Amino acid sequence: MNSITALKKALLISLSCIALAGCSKKENDTPPSPAEDLVELKPVQKNHVWYYFNGSDFAQTDLPQHTPEVMERPWTESTRIASAASAPTGESKAYALVNRLGMLSFNGNEVKLHTDASIFSGVTADSLVFSEGKPVFYLYRSSFFNTDFENSVSAAVQPSRPFLVEFDSAANLFFPLVSYANLKLDDDQQIAGYFWDGKTWACSAKKTVDRRVEFSYFYWEPNAPITSLSPALSSSANFTFKSSTEEEYRTLNMPRLFNSAPEDLKDLVSSIPSEFSFSVVWKNSEGTSPVQYFQQGSGGVPLNANASSSEKYVAAVFADGTTYIQTRGEEEKNAAFRLPLLPAGYVYGDFAISGDTMYVAWEQSSFYKTGRTGFLQVQLAAVLSQF
Incomplete structure (x- = not known):
């Protein structure tokens, strides 16, 4: 089965514990999802963990909206994941640049935060790339x-x-x-x-x-x-x-027209209807600056997404949590699923994959200001076993 056919037949799986009390979002709050017509299966065994930033570190939580309230700040001044990417070398490591705080390093399920006040204090950190794998x-x-x-x-x-x-x-x-x-x-x-x-x-x-x-x-x-x-x-x-x-x-x-996007990206989201408007930031496997592609569709507010190519996966994550993923290797597999639904006013952001674990940024966002922030850890092997 080719990847286009497989994606068109992909089912929408909700990650476990997505029956989140008080977590529903009004339909008019965000643009329509690119995967609204996909079938939602029953919740599966828990395969994700929430984390939030507390100012000096990160800590586990049950839900983003249950984390301590923080003063909203302009996004350039907030502690948030500004950029994330998988290492372009043959390693399975990944990184997330945390503005005003430091760098998260991911090695499979292991997460470490590295800080340096002399570097991050009083300035905005952004645009993670790789030079010679660094x-x-x-x-x-x-x-x-x-x-x-x-x-x-x-x-x-x-x-x-x-x-x-x-x-x-x-x-x-x-x-x-x-x-x-x-x-x-x-x-x-x-x-x-x-x-x-x-x-x-x-x-x-x-x-x-x-x-x-x-x-x-x-x-x-x-x-x-x-x-x-x-x-x-x-x-x-x-x-x-x-x-x-x-x-x-x-x-x-x-932004460039989507018809000029790399074949890996076009193949990955080929099941999205042509009338759907979206913008996707694409990171290649070499670690250079990302490129943005845009599909005009039939109008409406476009939904933003991040996409990247790593050692084992090609993936795209939309702001509403709709995720498309393709495995590399001998047994190619295509899947589409949705991350846990976020409360109104929250969005998913950049992501990185280390081994079989995906890390996705989330934040409470209002125009140019940001409130609560953190990231979601997802066990991809557990999710993909449902397909």
């Missing part, structure tokens, strides 16, 4: 949500403030790789985003002049492996620079 992310400070502009700029001015940081999984330590000064950026400039294709970094930098935000764009490449660099030992001479334009940068980062 996790790398970037830091910036957002002044958009700060009511005191002058204080925001002063706090952003730091000697040798890091831009790119590596997490060394062997030493469980964080190492700055490239500083803002290395990239010839002024103290009042911030990197607003980047796209890395495995060789070249395309960056957008911003600064505020007379309370107006000005952007500049440039490409750069290191003259040595990125993970061998250090801000203190490097200078701008260690890098090759080239100017860019807003149009070039937007072309790299703007």
